[in-house]
Amino acid sequence: MGGGGHAAAFAPPARSSSNVTDLVGLTRDQLAARLAELGLEGFRTGQVWQWLYHRGATSFDAMTNLAKPVRRMLADCFQIGRLTVSREQISADGTRKWLLRTDDGQEIETVFIPDEDRGTLCISSQVGCTLTCRFCHTGTQKLVRNLSAAEIVGQVLLARDRLGEWPASTQNRRITNIVLMGMGEPLYNYDNVALALRIVLDAEGIAVSRRRITLSTSGVVPMMAQCGEELGVNLAVSLHAVTDDLRNQLIPLNRKYPLDALLTACRLYPGVNNARRITFEYVMLRDVNDSVADARALVTLLRGIPAKINLIPFNPWPGAPFERSTDRTIVKFADIVNAAGYASPVRTPRGEDIMAACGQLKSASLRVRHALKEATATTTADAA
Ligand code: SF4
Numbered sequence: 001m002g003g004g005g006h007a008a009a010f011a012p013p014a015r016s017s018s019n020v021t022d023l024v025g026l027t028r029d030q031l032a033a034r035l036a037e038l039g040l041e042g043f044r045t046g047q048v049w050q051w052l053y054h055r056g057a058t059s060f061d062a063m064t065n066l067a068k069p070v071r072r073m074l075a076d077c078f079q080i081g082r083l084t085v086s087r088e089q090i091s092a093d094g095t096r097k098w099l100l101r102t103d104d105g106q107e108i109e110t111v112f113i114p115d116e117d118r119g120t121l122c123i124s125s126q127v128g129c130t131l132t133c134r135f136c137h138t139g140t141q142k143l144v145r146n147l148s149a150a151e152i153v154g155q156v157l158l159a160r161d162r163l164g165e166w167p168a169s170t171q172n173r174r175i176t177n178i179v180l181m182g183m184g185e186p187l188y189n190y191d192n193v194a195l196a197l198r199i200v201l202d203a204e205g206i207a208v209s210r211r212r213i214t215l216s217t218s219g220v221v222p223m224m225a226q227c228g229e230e231l232g233v234n235l236a237v238s239l240h241a242v243t244d245d246l247r248n249q250l251i252p253l254n255r256k257y258p259l260d261a262l263l264t265a266c267r268l269y270p271g272v273n274n275a276r277r278i279t280f281e282y283v284m285l286r287d288v289n290d291s292v293a294d295a296r297a298l299v300t301l302l303r304g305i306p307a308k309i310n311l312i313p314f315n316p317w318p319g320a321p322f323e324r325s326t327d328r329t330i331v332k333f334a335d336i337v338n339a340a341g342y343a344s345p346v347r348t349p350r351g352e353d354i355m356a357a358c359g360q361l362k363s364a365s366l367r368v369r370h371a372l373k374e375a376t377a378t379t380t381a382d383a384a
Contacts, residue, residue: 022081025150053205056166095351107363110155111356119174123155126184137317137362138183146189152196180215187220221257221265228270236279242297277306284325295333299340309344315357
């Protein structure tokens with residue numbers, strides 16, 4: 001979909017010249033160029049980069065290995081942006097959800113899921129979503145806009161702030177894994193996602209390895225190979241159906257990139273092998289896609305692809321047209337898939353009590369035009 005018109009219409013707000021430049025979200029080269037404009041030598045880039053992404057500095061004053069006059073100059077010319085927390089909720093199972101506000105007042109959700117052996121941060125890539133997957137709450141929220149690289153990496157910075165995880169050591173960290181499974185289709189905002197992930201991957205900063213980053217797509221086939229080549233992160237695919245007829249209904253994008261094209265792109269995904277499998281996500285919808293025949297068709301469909309299958313018990317949301325499969329059905333389904341040699345863990349719903357589970361995210365942000373129309377409609381009605 002990403003033609004010029006569409007990309008421009010849903011682009012994040014430009015870094016307007018009137019506002020001081022936010023250093024968060026710049027590439028190293030862009031940062032070096034901005035510092036050079038102030039006459040600062042190249043090694044300063046490494047210093048500032050470390051303060052931003054290894055130590056989580058939120059003020060230039062904190063950068064104590066820079067001389068005070070340099071700190072003042074930086075503070076006069078730049079800012080260190082942070083998303084604003086509108087609401088923090090902590091689930092009974094330890095899952096945390098943050099409702100975050102951007103500078104232009106849009107809202108997104110970010111979720112931290114702690115487990116014994118890992119801590120996963122689920123981040124968003126769009127406000128609302130380009131797509132309308134029927135089982136997903138975000139899919140009912142029209143796309144407002146793409147997130148900028150600063151807003152995508154900003155979710156990691158904010159989560160570290162909240163979890164007290166600075167400086168970013170590689171030992172005993174709480175955020176061990178990052179998944180792009182929040183609001184939005186990341187491959188429909190590829191440029192900003194790629195820039196943000198390059199910052200996250202940088203070993204002198206946030207330093208999360210590409211083996212611990214998973215990008216989830218609903219099947220934007222033309223972008224998958226590029227993502228694998230350029231970023232080399234793990235891939236997860238929202239599959240959820242084994243026939244085009246059903247997948248067309250559940251994920252309308254399938255009409256554009258049907259199963260054949262999608263699975264071919266998976267077979268060709270750069271770096272995929274038995275040690276680096278693609279994760280296929282399969283939401284368990286009662287009497288929709290959970291039969292024994294579906295399970296058998298699923299293992300046939302994936303034959304030859306190094307794969308693991310995440311079975312996701314459907315997480316209800318207000319007005320959802322589906323029910324979760326019964327536990328008995330899910331176990332029978334998993335047994336068939338396991339027996340065929342695929343690891344198919346059943347994902348334990350996390351954070352359900354705070355609407356933080358898979359497919360439950362949604363914010364109140366609406367596209368401006370729609371909101372304005374509504375506002376004017378009400379005022380005229382009131383005036384009448
Ligand atoms: S599943 Fe993903 S791509 Fe589909 S509507 Fe939800 S957020 Fe968008």
